Amino acid sequence: MPIGPGSTIGVIGGGQLARMMAIEARRAGYRIAILDPDPTGPAGQLADLRIEGAWDDVGPAQELARASDVVTIDTEHVPADLLEAVSAHAPVRPSAAVLRAVQDRRAQRRFLAENRLPQVRHALLSRPADLPAAVERVGFPALLKTSRGGYDGRGQVRVAAAEDLPKAWKEIGEAPAVLETFVPFAKEISVLLARTEAGEIRFHPIAENVHRHQILRTTSVPAEIPSELVARAEEIGRRIATALGHVGMMAVELFVTNDGELLVNEIAPRVHNSGHFTFGACATSQFEQHLRAICGLPLGETLLLRPAVMLNLLGDLWRPGPPDWTAVLRHPSAHLHLYGKKRPFPGRKMGHVLVLADTVEEARRTAETIAIDLEGLDESRREGPPGSGT
Ligand SMILES: Nc1ncnc2c1ncn2[C@@H]1O[C@H](COP(=O)(O)OP(=O)(O)OP(=O)(O)O)[C@@H](O)[C@H]1O
Ligand SMILES: [Mg+2]
Structure with missing residues (x-):
């Protein structure tokens, strides 16, 4: 029913x-x-x-x-x-079983391995004694990530050499973790899909993501990747959602290597920041799609209405008051989304801008103009020597 x-x-x-x-x-x-x-x-x-x-x-x-x-x-x-x-x-929805399989990074890596899905080379760590074997397997540079509770790059430390490891282990709280090879990827993309209880799956367009300091900065669609890669990425998403028995929206973050290989970075069994563009740029947003899936309703059409770029607005832009929003709103193709958070702080996601255009290049140009204007509107509050930021 x-x-x-x-x-x-x-x-x-x-x-x-x-x-x-x-x-x-x-x-x-x-x-x-x-x-x-x-x-x-x-x-x-x-x-x-x-x-x-x-x-x-x-x-x-x-x-x-x-x-x-x-x-x-x-x-x-x-x-x-x-x-x-x-x-x-x-x-x-999703069920407790889905969360159990993904909410601990080690469990997620095990799930991917059991299902023979391509992923980043890694080693699972429970105690300091596991470190030497992990280093042997993963090499350097590497990333040490806590198993639980991380987001927006929190709980992650980059490790350049063996002597950095004990300090990194302390920094992440000496808790169970995953050591991963630092992948010099060509691109980051995400597969956004919804799955119903009956197993019907619909994909939103593949999103191309750029992170800064491990926090998502922009998403562009359509992703500039060959259609053969789209098909492979969707197949990975389909296998993950099906193996989990997931119901609702799901995002799978993938690295595209220089050889065109796809490696799963992370599974998020929910609506996702890299899918925010769907709210305004697609016939059905990821949020509506999620509700349809969990309510047992037919899924909606995921068609991209126009090329789009989503730009995240972090608390850094509030210094301490909000930036002048005319920097966004003077562009008729830009749409402002704010989340109503009272306390801005650096790195906190406060909102985003969605730019729609005839081409993704044009959307990107407008988004970058907006980013520069938002960062630089008030010269007196800018960092750096006076007069340096004209
Ligand atoms: N093994 C890796 N090699 C290269 N870059 C990486 C690797 N792992 C993570 N990163 C970079 O850091 C970003 C954030 O990493 P990850 O997705 O693991 O973190 P998170 O804290 O769970 O973030 P979120 O849940 O907000 O996506 C990635 O999108 C990627 O840009
Ligand atoms: Mg991530």
Whole structure:
């Protein structure tokens, strides 16, 4: 039985992903309930029902589920056991089993290996005694990543040589981790797909991503890659979603090597920052698609309406007040999305700009002009010697 308009969608987590789900939910006549430690956060501001509580607190999560017709997540760091407990009160999509397979980086790497999916060369670490063998296997330069809780490059340390390892191990909190080869990739792309309970899969256009300091900076679509690579990337996404039995949107981040090889970097069993362009540039946004999938409704058309570039707006631009938004809005092709976060800080995702154009080059040019203007509008607040930034 599909969960139709008028029903309540419960989300564990109240950040920007939940906020954009809430916007789409309300547009289609659904009610939205949000569980978040700060119920006045990005999604809580738009919710019909707000429940205050940490994502790992079973009581409030069960209260959310009792008030909801279906429960979903806006972060894969919600404990799988909690999702399991919640599923007694409402269907939970994605399931606890999906989170169990991906929320720990080591489990995710094992899952990929078991399914013979191409991935970055790596070694799993549980204790310091595992380090020598890991180095032997992975080589340098490498990245040491904590198994749990990382995002936007947090919990990751670059390791150039063996003597840096003990310090890196301390830096990530001496916790279980993955050591990975640092891949000199040609491109980063993501596969964005939705899967229904019946196993139907629809892909959004492949996104091409550029990161700065390990945080996503821009996404461009269509990705400038050969169609043969698109087919291979989609096949990897299909195999992952199917093997997991996932229901909802999913993003698979991939590296394209200089030899045209594809390596899985990371699986996110949810809507994803690299899919924000779909909200404005595609016939169905990833947020609407996610709701359709978890509500048991037919999936929507994923057609790209126009080439697009998404530019993330980080808290660095607030110094301390917001930048002058005319830098964005003077371009009729640019659309401003802000998440309603009260406290900006460096590296925090505060919003994004979506630029639509006739070609991806043109969209990129406009996005870069906007980036430069936002960073440089107020000369007096700029870093560097006076007069250097004309
Ligand atoms: N093995 C690697 N080789 C080269 N670059 C890497 C590697 N691992 C990560 N990176 C770079 O750092 C970025 C962030 O890494 P990753 O996706 O693992 O981090 P994260 O903290 O889980 O981020 P998020 O969940 O926000 O995507 C990647 O998109 C890539 O640009
Ligand atoms: Mg990532």
